[in-house]
Amino acid sequence: MSLGPHLLLALLEGTVQAFVLALTALGLSLVFGVMRVVNVAHGTFFMLGAVVAWFCANLVGDHPTLGFLLALALSPIVVGSIAALCDVLVLRPLKHDPEATIVATIGLLYILEQGTLMTFGPDARPVEPPIQFRLLFPWFGYAGYKLVVVGASALLLLLVWVALKKMRIGLVMRATQFDSETAQNFGVPVERVYTGVFALGAMLAAIAGVLVVPVQQAHYLMGQDPLLLSFIVVIIGGLGSLRGTLAAAFVIGLSDGVISVFFSPTLAKILATLAVALVLVFRPQGLFGARQA
């Protein structure tokens, strides 16, 4: 293959990754923005989504499409409930203190990951894609299912965006983010909003996991890379800025796809982690976000 088709493949892979990443990072960004909680367990919710998808596929048997739809419906409910439980049992008693909650979510990461290891096992398990067709380019074939991933992610991103900007729930969340005490005085049930936001963030990650699992296989450690990438995206996009998060997801997703095809993935990760540290130190508002009040 010459450079042109190679680049096309890299861009295609990058686009798919960018959309999934946008979905995952949006969850992390919401949780940080509204609750000021750095959720280290976010990647675990992504993994749990994929694992639930595997269980759904097994439950249904020979109908991958049915299993996929079931997973899309079921995994946000299951993972969202787990996340809500984590918030009520662990984060709320800590009064959402930023430093204590980081330590606590590290603990949750271990508990959920090891819990999955005990029940689901150490093996990577494949899930069949719901549709089987291939896009035929002159140089290579491309799994059509990946376009479904892009479409579904885009739709979901749009939905969340509209909900946040146009609906009452978004208003309540923004009020809580802006000043939780004043919001409480105006009758916003702040504690419930926190639990809801934490569950919503986890649900977005879980759906990303469901979408990815047919091309990636389910494994109890599969949440680590998305966690790192989401961190990078959220920090470079500006902590708590949704628009910045989305912009950064596309930049990082595309460039990671391209860099990984042409250079060593380890090198790409080293550069990315260092970039995150430096952005946090020298430009804490992120590269895309404006400094917020």
Add this chain to the structure above:
Amino acid sequence: MTRDNTKPLLLLHVGLLLGLFLLQFVLPAYHHTNMTRIMLLAAYATGYNILVGYTGLLSLGHAMFFAAGLYGAGMAAQYIGLNPAAALLLGIMCGAGLALAAGLVALRTAGVSFMIVTLMFAQASYLLILYFNDYTRGDEGILLSESSRRLDLGWATLDFVQPTVRYNLALLVFAACLLGLLALLRSPLGRVLVAIRENPERAKLLGYDIFRYKLMALCISGAMAGSAGACFALMFGYVGATYASIQYSILVLLWVLLGGVGTAIGPLVGTVLMFYLVETASDYTSSYNLFVGLFLVLLVLFFPRGIVGWLRDRAVPWLP
């Protein structure tokens, strides 16, 4: 501090070290080796405690300083043929040097940002070790030859492979860290660090250059981590990337939390308990890291002062 507590303090800590010294004569071989490891890890945790417990800086990337000592000493001994004493010194300098470099950048942030920046630096260090696989041998690690772990003193040879030498050297390193911490706490520098922990703004207002003091604390802490790492490499003859992974940054946090943040002997207590808990659990299940998670959550929720901190609150208020 109204009462002079020097006497009970001295009694407690010298007694503790004496107890550790005598322990080697009664321990069976298996626990003898375990205790050697534990004392080194406790030295690492003591250094970490200077940062988190006495300066109020929560780092999530301390494994990079441990690994700096491990690789600095191990690679110098294996590839350049440096003698173990010089390699140990080099390891300590690597730990302190990396702490200085990382601190110059990371200490511009505080709180949550500092946690994430240190985490990212540590992850980058871990990945760098994997990336330079040709020299570090990545995950597989380097096995040090036995000849590189022997120190010729002229009148005798000190063999780092021998259990008795290892035990007493580990004790020496731990004692140095513990006594160093106690001396630090009584020195003006230590007072300033505690002032920074209690109220950084006020310390700044009083005219202290808090950036410089934090940097000093980080370097001391890094040097202790480096000494523990260097001894690990020289005594057990293995240098591998796992010691640089996030796991080892989290574990040291857990040991200090369990034993008691900001207590002198807490890190040792936490390390002993957690080491044996994980050891026992790993006999029964492969998911023994579940306990790491459970303990982290439970400690943060219900027992944030740790065992020694709880004792201090209840019974012995003079514990440093």
